[in-house]
Amino acid sequence: MSYVIDIYKNRIKPEKNFISYSVFVSFFPLLVAGPIERATHLLPQILKQRKFDSSKAIDGLRQILWGVFKKVVIADNCAEYANATFNHFTSFSGSTLILGAVFFAFQIYCDFSGYSDIALGTARLFGIDLLRNFAFPYFSRDIAEFWRRWHISLSSWFRDYLYIPLGGSKGGNWMKIRNTFIIFLVSGFWHGANWTFLIWGFLNALYIMPSIMFNTNRNHLDMVAQGRLLPTFKESINMMITFSLTVFAWIFFRSVNVKQAFHFISIVFSKSTFKLPEGRAFGGSTNHPFIIISLLLVFIIIEWIGREQQYAIAQFGKKWLLPIRWMFYYSIVFAIVFFGCKAQQFIYFQF
Amino acid sequence: MKAFLNKLALFILPFLLLFLFIEYRLRTIKSSYEIKRDGLVALQDSIQILAVGNSHAGNGIDPMCFKLPAYNLAFGSQSILYDKQLVLKYIPMLKKLKYVIISIDYPSLYWGYEREFFYYRYFGFNVNKRNFWKERFSFFFNVYSPQVSLKYLFNHENAKHTHGWAGQESTDFLHLSEAAGKDRVAQLNNDINHSKLHDFISSELESLIVVLKQNKITPILITSPCSKYFNNNLDKKIVDANLSFIHQLQAKYNLIYFDAQHSSSFSDADFFNVDHLNKQGAIKFSKQIDSVISNSEVKY
The missing domain is CATH 1.20.5 (Single alpha-helices involved in coiled-coils or other helix-helix interfaces)
Incomplete structure (x- = not known):
């Protein structure tokens, strides 16, 4: 669609070479759920003659490895717990459901960003750089920053082909509010014809409203704690609030229908939330809960350390001796083989 | 490059x-298949009771609780189709065999040829004439899962069988709950609803009974005890259909059928998980079966 619009708007010329055009529309890493590419970005790379670059290929393989780890180890393990809690939510306490929603947040992030990493890494093996799709969104300090870091290729697509043609931020506050609601509702609808997605989009529009109205939506353009090891207290609180709001919206996204979502939320806001989460939600898990939580913590730490890179392990251990660095990569492979669980379909294959 | x-x-x-x-x-x-097969061959001259069936019998029948020498040849997910093949294979060898305990549980009349490779490798059965190239290529990926392989490599638990029985030590309370029962039944219902083998398995069971009778061996049909969390979630239609078929067989062949599915003599502490007995429960259940055999009026 963007190709046709870009030609109509005279941003690019129509591609006359059938093979080049075919490669552009059928570039396999993008086909199923890859980043939404623009002809202006991808076509010139296809047309240019490329030579094998071993450093690019190694970087591509490294990103594929990290993507597979995110999908098979983190997302699929989180999925088992999240599925148990969402499918049988009436049997669990509020605290268990909160943990289930948090696990779903990590599931959807690692599932989709894992796929994107695999797609980007695969393309890089062929010397092609695709658009970055995720930039550590759960380290965001407000919702505006979250949406600059989550599904970047879709967000920027909506910005360029919907928000700006609608008038964007020109024309006063009411125009901005209207356009923001429109793109978030359309974004919700893009995921499926279900009220749950629409409410998810509506909630995100509500969340972002304060920063739109007070013009603070571009307050956090850099990465949190840039150049520092740890965030400040204020940054930590902001990250936690943003993450909590996101998790709350994910409840609607994950629920089968609106009734289930509200029932789920009613349990979350009941007295049972003050109980300890129940281990039996891990009942059908492939791996022991201790292993799953440990892997998740290790994953968060590595993501935090590598948050200023294109992907978490792009520079991780680069200063280490080669055998030690390779041991790190081997341990990722071991985790994939031994802690990966029953294959789950990529969530975004359905959208 | x-x-x-x-x-x-x-x-x-x-x-x-x-x-x-x-x-x-x-x-x-x-593997447990090899250990149990070799154990059976070693004890062939003394065995008078043979138990076959799936993991319910595999976990729940302790051969040492029987007055007569007994052996447990039940394996996880073992279908009646393999029960029959195993019995036919070993009848000529087990000269003193008097009783065969056949475990018929909730999914038994629906399970087909599960775990084919093991029966091919350890017993030489290959009903579907497969070449098993995937399994031959990698045991790690295609026979065991990586997780199971890891357990096998570092903690080989299968070496502790006595007369073919190992049993589960304690209760896994994580898997003994209403939710776990619901999940387990849903998983079995899924298998049952996708099965097209019910009629074939039923006829194979009947033919197994006929063969046993012809060899003057008494078939004893049993249904193992399951926890209330499992029983409460069963599909009544499937349970009724199973029972109706078993009762037909019972009437036609004058069979002994010991149904302990809902037995009140088993508490949570007797189970390993929602539908499997632990060692304590197995001993209790096995003694009950032994007393059924002792009181049996069927004599040849």
């Missing part, structure tokens, strides 16, 4: 060596 490929090969080499080592270990470690 050449330097890249060399580096890649060097990176992969340790994996390859480790993979070969694991494959060698997995192929040489004695």
Whole structure:
């Protein structure tokens, strides 16, 4: 669609070479759920003659490895717990459901960003750089920053082909509010014809409203704690609030229908939330809960350390001796083989 | 490009060596199928009671609780189709065999040829004439899962069988709950609803009974105890259909049928999980079956 619009708007010329055009529309890493590419970005790379670059290929393989780890180890393990809690939510306490929603947040992030990493890494093996799709969104300090870091290729697509043609931020506050609601509702609808997605989009529009109205939506353009090891207290609180709001919206996204979502939320806001989460939600898990939580913590730490890179392990251990660095990569492979669980379909294959 | 490929090969080499080592270990470690098969052959001259069936019988029948020498030849997910093949294979060898305990549980009349490779490798059965190239290529990926392989490599639990029985030590309370019962039944219902083998399995069971009768061996049909969490979630239609078929067989062949599915003599502490007994429960259940056999009026 963007190709046709870009030609109509005279941003690019129509591609006359059938093979080049075919490669552009059928570039396999993008086909199923890859980043939404623009002809202006991808076509010139296809047309240019490329030579094998071993450093690019190694970087591509490294990103594929990290993507597979995110999908098979983190997302699929989180999925088992999240599925148990969402499918049988009436049997669990509020605290268990909160943990289930948090696990779903990590599931959807690692599932989709894992796929994107695999797609980007695969393309890089062929010397092609695709658009970055995720930039550590759960380290965001407000919702505006979250949406600059989550599904970047879709967000920027909506910005360029919907928000700006609608008038964007020109024309006063009411125009901005209207356009923001429109793109978030359309974004919700893009995921499926279900009220749950629409409410998810509506909630995100509500969340972002304060920063739109007070013009603070571009307050956090850099990465949190840039150049520092740890965030400040204020940054930590902001990250936690943003993450909590996101998790709350994910409840609607994950629920089968609106009734289930509200029932789920009613349990979350009941007295049972003050109980300890129940281990039996891990009942059908492939791996022991201790292993799953440990892997998740290790994953968060590595993501935090590598948050200023294109992907978490792009520079991780680069200063280490080669055998030690390779041991790190081997341990990722071991985790994939031994802690990966029953294959789950990529969530975004359905959208 | 050449330097890249060399580096890649060097990176992969340790994996390859480790993979070969694991494959060698997995192929040489004695599986429970091999242990139970060898144990049966070693005791062939004394065995008078043979138990077959799935994991319910595999976990729940302790052969040492019987007055007559007994042996447990039940395996996880073992279908009636393999029960029959095993019995036919070993009848000529087990000269003193008097009773065969056949476990018929909730999914038994629906399970087809599960775990084919094991029955091919250890017993020589290959009903579907498969070549098992995937399994032969890698035990690690295609026979056991990586998780199971890991357990086998570092903690080989299968060496503790007595007369074919190992049993579960304690109760896994994580898997003994209403939710776990619901999940387990849903999983079995899924198997049952996708099965097209009900009529074939039923006729194979009947033909097994006929063969046993012809060889003057008494078939004893049993249904193992399950926890209330499991029983409360069963599909009544499936339970009724199972019982109706068993009762038909019972009437037609004058069979002994011991149904302990809902037995009140078993508490949570007797179960390993929602539908499997632990050692304590197995001893209790096995003694009950033994007393059924002792009181049996069927004599040849």
